[in-house]
Amino acid sequence: MFRDLGVRVMQLTYNSQNLVGSGCWESRDGGLSDFGRHVIDEMNRLGILIDLSHVGPVTSDDAIKHSKAPVAYTHCCPMLKQHARNKTDAQLRTIADAGGFVGFASYTPFLPKGEDSTLDDCVAAMDYLIDLVGEANTGIGTDWVQGQDIGFFNYLSSDKGKGRSTATPHKKVPSMPTGLETLGNFRNFIPAMERAGWSETRIRAVLGENWLRFLGEVWGR
Amino acid sequence: MFRDLGVRVMQLTYNSQNLVGSGCWESRDGGLSDFGRHVIDEMNRLGILIDLSHVGPVTSDDAIKHSKAPVAYTHCCPMLKQHARNKTDAQLRTIADAGGFVGFASYTPFLPKGEDSTLDDCVAAMDYLIDLVGEANTGIGTDWVQGQDIGFFNYLSSDKGKGRSTATPHKKVPSMPTGLETLGNFRNFIPAMERAGWSETRIRAVLGENWLRFLGEVWGR
Numbered sequence: 001m002f003r004d005l006g007v008r009v010m011q012l013t014y015n016s017q018n019l020v021g022s023g024c025w026e027s028r029d030g031g032l033s034d035f036g037r038h039v040i041d042e043m044n045r046l047g048i049l050i051d052l053s054h055v056g057p058v059t060s061d062d063a064i065k066h067s068k069a070p071v072a073y074t075h076c077c078p079m080l081k082q083h084a085r086n087k088t089d090a091q092l093r094t095i096a097d098a099g100g101f102v103g104f105a106s107y108t109p110f111l112p113k114g115e116d117s118t119l120d121d122c123v124a125a126m127d128y129l130i131d132l133v134g135e136a137n138t139g140i141g142t143d144w145v146q147g148q149d150i151g152f153f154n155y156l157s158s159d160k161g162k163g164r165s166t167a168t169p170h171k172k173v174p175s176m177p178t179g180l181e182t183l184g185n186f187r188n189f190i191p192a193m194e195r196a197g198w199s200e201t202r203i204r205a206v207l208g209e210n211w212l213r214f215l216g217e218v219w220g221r
Numbered sequence: 222m223f224r225d226l227g228v229r230v231m232q233l234t235y236n237s238q239n240l241v242g243s244g245c246w247e248s249r250d251g252g253l254s255d256f257g258r259h260v261i262d263e264m265n266r267l268g269i270l271i272d273l274s275h276v277g278p279v280t281s282d283d284a285i286k287h288s289k290a291p292v293a294y295t296h297c298c299p300m301l302k303q304h305a306r307n308k309t310d311a312q313l314r315t316i317a318d319a320g321g322f323v324g325f326a327s328y329t330p331f332l333p334k335g336e337d338s339t340l341d342d343c344v345a346a347m348d349y350l351i352d353l354v355g356e357a358n359t360g361i362g363t364d365w366v367q368g369q370d371i372g373f374f375n376y377l378s379s380d381k382g383k384g385r386s387t388a389t390p391h392k393k394v395p396s397m398p399t400g401l402e403t404l405g406n407f408r409n410f411i412p413a414m415e416r417a418g419w420s421e422t423r424i425r426a427v428l429g430e431n432w433l434r435f436l437g438e439v440w441g442r
Contacts, residue, residue, distance in 0.1 A: 016254070016255060016256060017240060017251075017254035017255070017256060018240065019238060019239065019240070021251075022251065022254070026254060026255055027255050028251075028252055029251075030238075030242075030243065030249075030250075030251015030252055030254070031249055031251055033237070033238035033243070033247060033251070034237060034238070034247055034248050034387070035237060035238060035380060035384065035385075038384075038385060159256060163256065163259075164256075164259055166255070
């Protein structure tokens with residue numbers, strides 16, 4: 001039904017445990033459930049991309065192993081700072097080895113400098129990511145929630161949107177990186193990538209062409 | 222709300238994984254979730270008995286450890302035969318050591334002789350159970366579903382009552398032990414217990430007095 005309604009990307013869990021497996025904020029990751037394997041088989045059959053961004057590490061590795069189609073961390077950062085949402089080098093290599101994709105999230109709580117992060121810090125983190133997973137497997141998955149208030153962030157960190165707090169609660173809405181204050185600044189990625197010495201080929205690939213190719217492969221199955 | 226409606230006993234899972242933990246038919250038991258710990262705290266606060274009969278072994282041990290009130294396997298058998306619903310000696314000792322309770326289920330698929338089991342086989346299995354957990358921690362939890370058809374059994378073995386089959390499906394409704402064909406035969410336990418050499422004190426305790434004492438303790442908290 002959701003596919004008929006147009007859904008083509010779904011996360012297996014959101015922060016906490018659900019019927020499929022464990023989220024990245026669970027104290028202990030119990031791995032993919034039997035129902036979870038059934039869900040993945042069905043998503044493979046329907047050509048729906050499996051997103052592991054908010055999924056726990058054990059459940060993620062189980063899902064990468066079980067899925068016949070490549071999967072994605074659509075919006076995450078490498079573990080340049082300890083954070084439940086960041087992915088270790090080993091996790092990033094595992095998904096890339098299985099033909100999977102990683103979208104870089106320019107969300108300041110994930111970055112080493114936090115709210116002091118700039119657009120150039122984002123490009124440096126993307127360089128780190130590309131070194132691990134390869135240029136062809138890297139894109140942007142901003143994780144921006146522009147125009148939302150603290151109530152929305154508290155909703156996000158409540159179990160299933162209404163239960164106890166499952167993640168460290170935010171005291172205020174996190175600021176965006178300097179140079180990327182609004183969605184309208186997305187184009188600023190280009191000069192920052194040029195400053196970092198990226199070729200036009202790499203810039204075009206990471207800014208969008210990789211996503212188009214990858215999504216075409218998964219959705220077209 | 223359920224407590225206000227009169228519910229005083231709840232299972233944490235039923236065969237498969239849910240938001241609380243893993244059921245006893247799950248391929249892998251991921252243990253109690255963070256939400257599961259929250260559920261147990263609340264059941265403790267409200268004086269609702271935690272039943273682990275259909276719960277997986279890791280989740281059961283987690284729950285026994287986490288609960289401040291004693292818990293129960295209300296209807297199960299010792300592992301005299303390999304079966305997902307039977308409990309090992311170690312599991313039975315663990316619950317008894319924590320002040321928990323075990324109700325013996327006179328359900329033939331759990332017993333070594335299967336549908337050839339008699340009332341005397343039930344009493345022998347209860348003797349085995351008493352040796353492990355003690356006379357004071359043992360009662361009867363029949364698990365009888367008298368008057369139900371195969372459709373009801375298929376419902377029971379479907380995930381959440383409507384999903385894929387989570388347990389080995391039944392081909393027919395399992396027969397009751399010889400001598401215990403109907404609920405009206407419950408009184409036949411008494412002569413069988415006498416044949417096994419049980420004292421009147423033990424018979425009264427296991428037939429009902431133990432349950433009354435234990436439930437009074439849990440519900441009265």
